[in-house]
Amino acid sequence: MIDAYKRLMNIEEPPAAKTAKGFFTDTSLCIGCKACEVACKQWNQLPADGFAMTGNSYDNTGSLGATTWRHVQFIEQATANGTGQEQRWLMMSDVCKHCANAACLEACPTGALVRTEYGTVYVQQDICNGCGFCIPACPFGVIDRTPKDGHFEAGTAHKCTLCYDRLKDDMTPACAKSCPTASIQFGDVEELRARARRRLGELQARGESKARLYGMAEGPEAAEVGPLHAFFLLLDEPETYNLPEVPRLPRKTMAERYGWSAAVGVGFALVGALVFGGRR
Amino acid sequence: MPSERLRRSGGGYYDYPVLRRPVWTWEIPLYFWLGGMAAGAYVTASLAQTVGSAEDRRVVADGYYLAAGAIVPCAPLLIADLGRPERFHHMLRIFKPLSPMNLGAWALAGFTPLALARAASHAADTGLLRGPLRALAQLVPRRLLELSGSILGLTLAGYSGVLLGATNVPLWAKSKLLGGVFMASAMSSGSAGVTLAAARRGAPETTLHRLATLDSAASLGEIAVLTGYLVQSGKAARPLTTGRFSAPFWLGAIGAGTLLPLLLHRLARRRHGHMLEFLSTVAAVCSMAGSLALRWSVFEAGKVSAEDQGASFDLSRG
DSSP, X not given: OHHHHHHHTTOOOOOOOOOOEEEEEEGGGOOOOOHHHHHHHHHHTOOOOOOXXXXXXXXXXXXXXXXXXXXXXXXXXXXXXXXXXXXXXXXXXXXXXXXXXXXXXXXXXXXXEEEOTTSOEEEOTTTOOOOOTHHHHOTTSOOEEOOTTOSSSTTSEEOOOOSHHHHHTTOOOHHXXXXXXXXXXXXEHHHHHHHHHHHHHHHHHTTOTTOEEESOTTSTTHHHHXXXXXXXXXXXXXXXXXXXXXXXXXXXXXXXXXXXXXXXXXXXXXXXXXXXXXXX | OHHHHOBOTTSOSTTOOSSOOOOOOTHHHXXXXXXXHXXXXXXXXXXXXXXXXXXXXXXXXXXXXXXXXXXXXXXXHHHHHSSSGGGGGGGGSSOOTTSHHHHHHHHHHHHHHHHHHHHHHHHHHHTSSOHHHHHHHTXXXXXXXXXXXXXXXXXXXXXXXXXXXXXSOHHHHSSSOHHHHHHHHHHHHHHHHHHHHHHHTTOOHHHHHHHHHHHHHHHHHHHHHHHHHHHHHGGGGHHHHSGGGHHIIXXXXXXXIIIHHHHHHHHGGGOOHHHHHHHHHHHHHHHHHHHHHHHHHHHHHHHHHHTOHHHHHHHHHO
16 A cells, blocks of 8 residues: 555655765865865856955855855954964855754755755755745855746755765765865765864864864754764854854744744633623 | 955954845735734634624624635735745645744645635625525534634744744844744734724624724733843844834834724724724724734844844854
């Protein structure tokens, strides 16, 4: 009976879980070449964003978006010596974090957003109906909807797929493959985490006192969204890179929100019953 | 000046927003308003059917017409806002109450036929429907419809504020009371709609006075929840309480939507005849319009809030 139904509805068994894959983006190695942005656009056949000069250092990309899945930030800092002459130039290639508890995936009403066998978060383009709820749900501002009247996959939600198609063929995602300095490292998440801890130790031993990891299970940033499958080694506070200190997962407060809503509705019904039934 | 471009540690990345701006357009606040009003009218009418006097039942049943009329455009509005409207039914390919968007789609899909059926049954009672359609409409199990429709209606009225709250937009998410605010607004606009219909058809004064009491209680409740919402939101409420959306919010949602109806119903307490009907009508129209102003201003100000980098950081720090 169930088998017949599955055949009728063309329901396939999901692929068996594999080792979790992810990115370790070591910003201390980033030289801001944007090869990752270009390789991502090429492999995924994403349209160009147009030429707009932001005036913000070498960053003319601005932010992640529906057709921008890697974004290199350029942070020009004055050093603390007070002269303002010396500067520190921080670069960071931002990407979808593929959260363990993904707000976008939980918000999705159609089941278009799924967790793949590699532990990554993926939008099924043939399911998404472009409701747009994942967009404000994401605490990192990653996922977005393409314009309804556009030429590229119009009206559906898009973000980094961690090159799901390449993973299927045991290939490295395009951005990591193209990174000339190994700032973007791809691999098994567990192994990458061990590597990140070693690298952090090295940097701290060299006096990089502000270096930190962002997206490990023990960090405050994992309190709600869980450890990130695409995590970072940063050279400054997360907010310097526009990363929230504690990215929020909407599910955590949902029961309380429904509770208040229900309390008001029941309160109205009780008052109504008193008003109509009271005096007779 | 290059020095302006130098970044302080922890100061955020230029002035880029942390979040992406919500892509929803005008259809959504209009849908929230109509859906909430339909649910409010349905619940009010069902309360009168269940515990009211014979007169109340006769008059207040017109609320079912309002509920049916308001719910009809809801699904088209919701579908029009989708990026791929032809895939609207993908909302119903799974049942996932964890997603308020999914729960709301199911509530709308369930409530719409119930509201239409109950209105048809009322039309059969009043002789508006004739012939075989009347016989069909009289088969409708009313009590069951009133109960199940009220539960689904309350879900429909209650999920919208929770949906906006279940995001990372500071104005919507900082306080946990937005669902309660929208629920209160839905109920007060729905009962106001019933008052409007009753006043227009010349309902008995006792019924009008009872409806005025219910409307006033709903307005008072709305003021209480809104106050809590604004206090909890603190700085995050600024895009709503100051700037472009402050006029529709303070004058429309609060002034016309709650304070003015309270005052008018208070004035109407000892009035009779045409004066009572007139005051009830104006109060009801104000309350309904205020409810739309509330949905629209909160919705649009949320887009401003989403692009406020500092507000996002404040929200994430708790």
